[in-house]
Amino acid sequence: MDERELLVLGLLMAQSQHGYQINEFIERNLGQVSDMKKATAYAILKRLNQAGCVDVSVEQEGNRPPRQMYSITERGEARFQELLRSVLSSVENVTPSGDIGLMFIDHLPASEALALLAERLKRTEQLLAVLGSVPRHGHGHGVDLSISHRIALLQCDRDWLKETIGALLKSSVSERRK
Amino acid sequence: MDERELLVLGLLMAQSQHGYQINEFIERNLGQVSDMKKATAYAILKRLNQAGCVDVSVEQEGNRPPRQMYSITERGEARFQELLRSVLSSVENVTPSGDIGLMFIDHLPASEALALLAERLKRTEQLLAVLGSVPRHGHGHGVDLSISHRIALLQCDRDWLKETIGALLKSSVSERRK
DNA sequence: TATAACATGTAACAAGTTACATGATTTC
DNA sequence: GAAATCATGTAACTTGTTACATGTTATA
Structure with a gap:
């Protein structure tokens, strides 16, 4: 507000x-x-x-x-x-709203969880591409600052998703070996 | 919702x-x-x-x-x-709400802008400390996943703030030299 | 004996969105 | 002559919050 x-x-x-x-x-x-x-x-x-x-x-x-x-x-x-x-x-102190889903990811079969996170990763990369091509003013002020922050967060999301997908992949493989 | x-x-x-x-x-x-x-x-x-x-x-x-x-x-x-x-x-495609302020940061004297971002940095680090001490279950599932994502994002925020404060500091110094 | 914890809910309000209503002007 | 653009707004609805109302049981 x-x-x-x-x-x-x-x-x-x-x-x-x-x-x-x-x-x-x-x-x-x-x-x-x-x-x-x-x-x-x-x-x-x-x-x-x-x-x-x-x-x-x-x-x-x-x-x-x-x-x-x-x-x-x-x-x-x-x-x-x-x-x-x-x-x-000020800093917001609650999880971004999309993250509630992560809590329940175990309710899905590993293969599907992986597919959904992959989809999310794809969309994140698409958004990054869009933001990367937004016209900038170059002086690092005004809207630029806001956009640069958003890009930084999305890059973080992308990396976290890659890592998490990797970890899930490993644990689902070792699960199957048991 | x-x-x-x-x-x-x-x-x-x-x-x-x-x-x-x-x-x-x-x-x-x-x-x-x-x-x-x-x-x-x-x-x-x-x-x-x-x-x-x-x-x-x-x-x-x-x-x-x-x-x-x-x-x-x-x-x-x-x-x-x-x-x-x-x-x-899915991926949210709008800037986190707190970021609107970044767009207008030039309306403040550089020294004050720096102080406010420093305050934000401090609060981010405090939140990180809190989240780091939240009890985990260790198996990388359930709430843990959600918390780990939140931590990743906050670390990104912290780094971005440090960088941005650095950049602002530099440009305000060179501004004064003119 | 007061107050904290248990247990449920409603009423009033605030903020925002969707969809609609209105009417002039420009463009195809 | 139809459609897009200019320009403003309202009404109904959804979601969520705050604050209140109610009454029991355990605890200090």
Whole structure:
């Protein structure tokens, strides 16, 4: 929740925008970073406005649907700083949600467990390929940092999967020898 | 969502239990793996029962509050297998939520950014210490696998943070020299 | 005798998603 | 003239959390 608010505020820190622009940017450029949906963004803008963190002004060109321009206020900037500090220094302390399955892997025959982990490995490598080809800005700031972190984690996943598959393979072979 | 359901079904695969036992086990032994709350577990049990995935039978000893014993049904076992396969083979494709902050780190003075990342590093190392001392079963199965994955990811985080702090330090020094 | 542990659950709320509704303008 | 894009939003639903309500039994 904090992250979505931070994201909206962060985009408004760069420049005043209307809702459509913000959603557009998230969908087009931040698909790898956030999966926030339109309705959520609009709701957050409303909430932020009620809290005095953003100002709204209506603009209209000709007969087009009116655009609500959102600008961050001083209070909003303070909120942005606060969220940013908190998010940057904190660490999530629960297992990534996909990992519950690992606990129960023994309920499957070894061969199938191996096949599923292999599938996961394949998908991880595909994602890595996608992220590797995402355009970077090269100065190691902004979105780049976020992407580089994500890549590092996925590489770790890949290596861990390879190792785990290897270990499982060994133990299933020695099992069969008994 | 699927994960929570999988967790409950998985615990019932081991043995029939009543709700209190399940919650107890999650709180006591799986605190590092899941943060599911009591009300959620009870709600999931209800849902699973309505879907025909678990059977309920009421037991009463003396005057104590009655216990609802939950047992997994055949349909429930099928559901368990289905969820397990899907969860094991899939990969989340969005950045971990804490990472949005990285995108905006340039909005802070370099010195503060460094301090916040250092704090994050410290907390990561603390968590690693905790996880390292969690009791293991040693056979590389069950919860162990989940914990070992989590440890691998945290180690990756730690290394990435160290590297990133180093890089930021360098660039902030060269910045000052200009 | 107080309080911790046992045992179950509900009600109110918060956050987010899906799907829908509306209407103008541009492009094919 | 149909479809895509621009632009905004709401209503219903799902999931999950917090906080509360209830009552028993063992323990300090």
